[in-house]
Amino acid sequence: MTDLFSKFDPLIEQRETLLESGLTDPFNLVMEEVESPTVAICNGKRTILLGTYNYMGMTFDPDVIAAGKKALEDFGSGTTGSRVLNGTYAGHKAVEQALMDFYAMDHAMVFSTGYQANLGVISTIAGKDDYIVLDIDSHASIYDGCALGNAQIVPFRHNDVEALDKRLRRLPAETGKLVVLEGVYSMLGDVAPLKEMVAVSKAAGAMVLVDEAHSMGFIGDHGRGVSEAQGVIDDVDFIVGTFSKSVGTVGGFCVSNHPKFEILRLVCRPYVFTASLPPSVVATAATSIRKLMDSAAKREHLWENSKRLHAGLRQLGFTLGTDDPQSAIIAVIMPDLETGAAMWEALLDEGLYVNLARPPATPAGMTLLRCSLCALHSESQVGDILGMFAAAGRATGCIS
Secondary structure, three states: OOOOOHHHHHHHHHHHHHHHOOOOOOOOOOEEEEEEOOEEEEOOEEEEEOEOOOOOOHHHOHHHHHHHHHHHHHHOOOOOOEOOOOOOOHHHHHHHHHHHHHHOOOEEEEEOOHHHHHHHHHHHHOOOOOEEEEEOOOOHHHHHHHHHHOOEEEEEOOOOHHHHHHHHHOOOOOOOEEEEEEOEOOOOOOEOOHHHHHHHHHHOOOEEEEEOOOOOOOOOOOOOOHHHHOOOOOOOOEEEEEOOOOOOOOOEEEEEOOOOHHHHHHHOHHHHOOEOOOHHHHHHHHHHHHHHOOOHHHHHHHHHHHHHHHHHHHHHOOOEOOOOOOOOEEEEEEOOHHHHHHHHHHHHHHOEEOEEEOOOOOHHHOEEEEEEOOOOOOHHHHHHHHHHHHHHHHHHOOOO
16 A cells, blocks of 8 residues: 655654754744733743734733623634524624725625635636736745636746736736735745736736735734735735734635625635634634724834844844845744754743744745744843844854
8 A cells, every 4th residue: 555645754754853853843832821922931931922923912902802702702602604604693794894994995705714715715716717827935825725726827936026027928818817916925024016016917907816914914004014005905906814913813804895706705615615713703803903903003113123123133143034124024044954943942942932934835945933023022022032043043053
């Protein structure tokens, strides 16, 4: 009998070699206690969290927690059904209304995860006779959405407007075309040139979907993302996002002004055939989204944190994923997986948690330490983080 797991043997060997060296498994960390959006107890030690995507620090907001508790008491622990059957409660409509108000758009559709939002929307609107033109560094959920819909995939070089334009020009004029972009790319934390990309996409007769998962809440005057910041939100056909970043809970969504958008509720398989979110979750999400509408001060502080950490890490001698701070994500490039894992453990020993990211999730096969800042990181915490990077970097030989 052929072992269907044999295809994973190289990865299994790599992982075993890494663990045999005595390093802690960087992909199996357990948080024994979470004190706040920025601090947890990891391996029995008080640890600053710098790898959680909790960009706006909403997970412990008193109003958000109170809304979740009330919904749990009033509506129970779950719906036990899909949205098209018994799984739509008042809270599900309320969170969709909150999204419509937040984005000032006509339609909103909530999914059980952000992954399912991309999977569902992309696979439903672009089928086997259509073309999807996407950035080669797109998230796995975007690629999986393309595969599920069996569309023709046309990738282009990362953040390259000219490459996008050339791909579009080569496609038959009469075919359906969807361009899929991300506002912020989650590995390097770099921002897409959406203004130029949306312009060439529209000139070619393509619809545009932008994933704003890592920009919702803090980029743009109202926190609507890169499409707002670059002035093209009204030209984008679909915006996809998640509740598991700035909103501070779990779930995914798509907002749109397309007049036929509501038909997706009947034809989108990851929406129709999935249990809906529990009432407590949608209650926390709706409350959080409405509070994010009035979070200009928190957005400003988050940007200050990003600028300070980026400048400090560069001054220490680390190689970063971007030349300047572009988002709440700062990527510290490592020479290889072994060094990255050693640096990750050294930071954990110092009392700092970051994400270790490796191929194939990372672009160009690189290993990196991904730092995700929070609006509730204090000025003193950012100073402590820089001190921990300095100590760990010297201990592992990453910096001199």
